[in-house]
Amino acid sequence: MGNIVVSPHDKEGQHHMMATPTSNNPNGGSAATAKNKSEITVLLLGAGESGKSTLFKQVQFFHGVGITHDQERIELIEIVRLNVLENAKNLVAATQHLNIPIEQPENRETAKLIINSLNTNDLEDPSWSKRLYSLWKDAGIQKAYENREKFQLYDSTEYLFENLDRICSDKYVPTVVDVIRTRTKTIGITDMKFDVGDGKQLRLVDVGGQRNERRKWIHFFNTVDAVVFLTSLSEFDLNLYEDNGYWRVKESLRVFNEVVNNALFYKVPFVLLFNKRDLFEKKIATKSFSKYFSGFNEAEEKNPVACIEYMTKLFLNEITEHPLDTVSVKTLSAIDHDNSKQVFEEVKQFIMTQQHRE
Numbered sequence: 196m197g198n199i200v201v202s203p204h205d206k207e208g209q210h211h212m213m214a215t216p217t218s219n220n221p222n223g224g225s226a227a228t229a230k231n232k233s234e235i236t237v238l239l240l241g242a243g244e245s246g247k248s249t250l251f252k253q254v255q256f257f258h259g260v261g262i263t264h265d266q267e268r269i270e271l272i273e274i275v276r277l278n279v280l281e282n283a284k285n286l287v288a289a290t291q292h293l294n295i296p297i298e299q300p301e302n303r304e305t306a307k308l309i310i311n312s313l314n315t316n317d318l319e320d321p322s323w324s325k326r327l328y329s330l331w332k333d334a335g336i337q338k339a340y341e342n343r344e345k346f347q348l349y350d351s352t353e354y355l356f357e358n359l360d361r362i363c364s365d366k367y368v369p370t371v372v373d374v375i376r377t378r379t380k381t382i383g384i385t386d387m388k389f390d391v392g393d394g395k396q397l398r399l400v401d402v403g404g405q406r407n408e409r410r411k412w413i414h415f416f417n418t419v420d421a422v423v424f425l426t427s428l429s430e431f432d433l434n435l436y437e438d439n440g441y442w443r444v445k446e447s448l449r450v451f452n453e454v455v456n457n458a459l460f461y462k463v464p465f466v467l468l469f470n471k472r473d474l475f476e477k478k479i480a481t482k483s484f485s486k487y488f489s490g491f492n493e494a495e496e497k498n499p500v501a502c503i504e505y506m507t508k509l510f511l512n513e514i515t516e517h518p519l520d521t522v523s524v525k526t527l528s529a530i531d532h533d534n535s536k537q538v539f540e541e542v543k544q545f546i547m548t549q550q551h552r553e
């Protein structure tokens with residue numbers, strides 16, 4: 196894999212980690228306006244929190260793009276600590292909504308400060324590591340955490356609380372894993388380019404997946420050479436962040452249907468990535484999968500392969516207008532560096548092979 200040029204074109208400046216601007220064009224450089232034969236544009240699509248940016252960051256990392264500037268480090272520290280605070284706030288709020296008492300008096304004090312006044316600067320203090328960890332271990336907070344399908348909580352909550360020692364140190368430097376585990380909803384678009392041989396470059400485009408971000412997708416549809424659609428396997432018991440009464444799986448199927456059957460994508464190589472396999476396998480060990488899918492055989496609900504086969508059929512049934520021989524289905528655990536590398540390599544090979552067929 197040769198040179199890499201990374202160009203974040205994030206109009207609203209929300210998601211620009213570890214990248215060096217190469218263009219000021221808010222539409223995303225030349226490929227967005229004039230199709231360049233030597234450039235293969237691959238669009239990452241999917242609903243919010245499906246893992247698009249996580250995969251994008253992994254691709255950046257395995258192309259050698261690291262955290263290079265002090266300013267980026269400062270921004271990342273802020274993002275990681277903000278994730279800690281948001282998770283802590285959501286957990287405390289959940290104890291109130293679910294009527295679960297926080298057991299220890301000192302943890303109740305910490306909870307009050309979290310809701311009323313704590314900010315990210317306060318977290319640059321090891322005493323907060325102890326206080327937040329004690330709160331995390333409180334029986335009341337743990338009970339709320341066990342019921343996390345009833346409210347909104349980031350997937351990396353446990354990871355962040357288990358790493359408070361580092362995160363609340365004044366010497367804290369975010370690691371690659373911290374960056375992969377941290378959530379920032381994407382607003383606008385981010386892209387990167389890298390050589391893929393034969394004098395071609397692959398341009399990977401990450402967009403925001405939440406409802407109000409999706410109207411921006413259409414701007415790319417004319418220029419896309421392949422689509423990678425992510426959906427989270429572990430969202431079967433969750434509702435949307437932006438609409439707490441709407442089932443995430445239903446949303447994901449709906450968006451998939453709209454995209455895969457779009458006339459502009461007819462014959463465009465299409466990859467369906469079932470992400471968060473790690474979380475999914477943990478979840479089905481303790482939660483009933485069949486409760487959410489009336490057509491699924493309850494006797495099979497602890498078997499991940501059977502569950503994934505079922506999900507695959509569910510998604511493939513949505514395809515009415517797209518030739519099935521240009522669709523590939525894979526599973527992924529985007530927080531796993533090696534798995535991401537292997538799966539992305541397979542995705543790339545699939546797209547390149549499809550390109551040669553044209």
Ligand SMILES: Nc1nc2c(ncn2[C@@H]2O[C@H](COP(=O)(O)OP(=O)(O)OP(=O)(O)O)[C@@H](O)[C@H]2O)c(=O)[nH]1
Nearest residue numbers: 243244245246247248249376378381404471528529
């Ligand atoms: N455990 C686990 N967590 C994951 C996986 N993929 C992503 N995550 C986490 O899920 C959260 C959301 O991932 P993002 O990559 O931000 O999701 P997105 O699709 O870009 O979301 P939007 O930008 O809102 O569209 C992050 O905290 C990630 O660390 C996975 O395979 N396993």
Ligand SMILES: [Mg+2]
Nearest residue numbers: 247248380381
């Ligand atoms: Mg994103």
